Amino acid sequence: MINPLAKLVPGLLEGKPEKKPTRDGFGNGTVEAGKENPNVVVLSADLGDSTRAAWFQKEFPDRYVEVGVAEQNLATVGSGMANEGKIPFIASYAAFSPGRNWEQIRTTIALNNMPVKVCGMHAGIQTGPDGATHQMLEDIALMRAMPNMIVMVPGDAEEGKKCAVAAARNNRPTYIRYGRASEPVFTTPETPFEVGKALNLWESANPKVAIFTTGSIAYQALVAAKTLAEQGVDVIVTHFHTVKPIDREAIITAAKNIGKIITLEEHQTTGGFGSAVAEVVTEEYPVQVIRMGVQDEFGQSGEADELMEHYKLTAPHIVAKVKSVTGV
């Protein structure tokens, strides 16, 4: 059953959920952070409407900086502004930031330890028709390998807002991954949110598998959990909106008590969230970890839901994987 303490949207799995892109959370979150702290600024690389940076621009035109199509400049101007006490959110597509400007982020933000918030939009295959060039699938791996960097992947627009607000307060280099497509909103303002702390979305009495998720695919896991419960297969679904620092305790507890883990992410399985989970499990309490995600290949053009189906990341594929793992 849905964990009542998660305070998810009432009746979530009964009707059709409201859908919004997680990037809306960036727009709303930066506006809220901007009201809270006058040092918050937003830098945009010519994609303000698409990234929702324009929402901040509308509220705070004097604190919005257009850098042009220049992602290396985006990161380094951001670093310089942070030097002077600003809290810069730098917005572009994840394929370009941190894709193109990774070294600038490494040197001038992470090593330099500047509280710049790198916000990568259009991450994941659900970027859709734009195709593989724009479907960033390696950003979690790139960013979590970097010392000093916090990495967050919100599950929905509501959580996306909370991530931005939290990032504005943390005084740390931070990466937040956002998506393009409209996706179900399953959390509420009341849903607990603490950076670095995973949240159980679905619980059951005698779980056979722990499903760990990051990003919007959490909703698919919930749909799968419901289907599995109806078929008599108990699982838990734990959502990690923070990939770094990762909630080691949640992972170790599941490894000990449940013994099988499936990870879900809209990202390469190499080096991503599943790898982060596997690193903890192999060191602390080795059990089987099965990583679902994109399997060492690039994406392609298509509609978001078609691509999720093609890459076997929808609820029915999760159900099938759980069954094959448990031998049901």
Next chain:
Amino acid sequence: MALTDETLQALEDKAREIRITVLRMLNAAKSGHTSGPLGMADIFTALYFHSAKHDPKNPDWAERDRIVLSNGHITPIRYATMAHAGYFPVEECLTLRKLGSRLQGHPEREKLPGLESTSGPLGSGLSQASGMAYALRMDKNNARVFCLTSDGEQQEGNTWEGAMFAGKYRLYNLIQIMDRNNIQIEGNTEDIMPLEPLADKYRAFNWHVIEIDGHNMRDIIDAIDEAKAVREKPTLILARTIPGKGVKDIEYDYKWHGKPPSDEELPRFIEQVEATKTV
């Protein structure tokens, strides 16, 4: 401050002392870059001992002029100048590049008070300096940002992104001083990837450009004063310098870009620097 002959002489003497410290620290480190630091000694001396507003006892002073070193590999000259200016003991310079030292091979802001940024990978400093200048102007802080760059790093795309940004936003509080020494690690800049006409390129990017002899103390100081007076756009001081300046044996030789003086060479090089004193 009036620029008397005595002032100029004192600055030139200081630059000479700093060059000798640079040679000693590189020799002790057994690795590092020699040409660039020696070539920029006069400019660093002018900044830290005359033209920039700063306080070694209060490196975080809000109104200090920001001195941003983009080409981090010439950091020995920055360390040596800062030490002579009183930021830390000159003897500490001999820890350059050693385990546990605050004087990293390329500068790290968090390790040593008074560095504005972490640098080394080329071409990022101008954008960082532009970000600082932009933020200072937002806050109505009158501090200036001096960004020291190399000519080699003008080959980096990021440099021109920064130049375009500073031009667009008319960052008059940003002064770039480029070490135009014509060399880079593998040879002469105009052979590897020609940069000229550099002054015209910057003018086309809406910068004010001043060309000077980077070893003439009066020229350096006058150019900085002129740059401070420009209120419409950022200024580039294109400083023509001699790589390895002061050590006759290595002047103009690109092979000294990235190696230190040996134990055998050190006393001879120091003698050559001392011999540059004109009475």
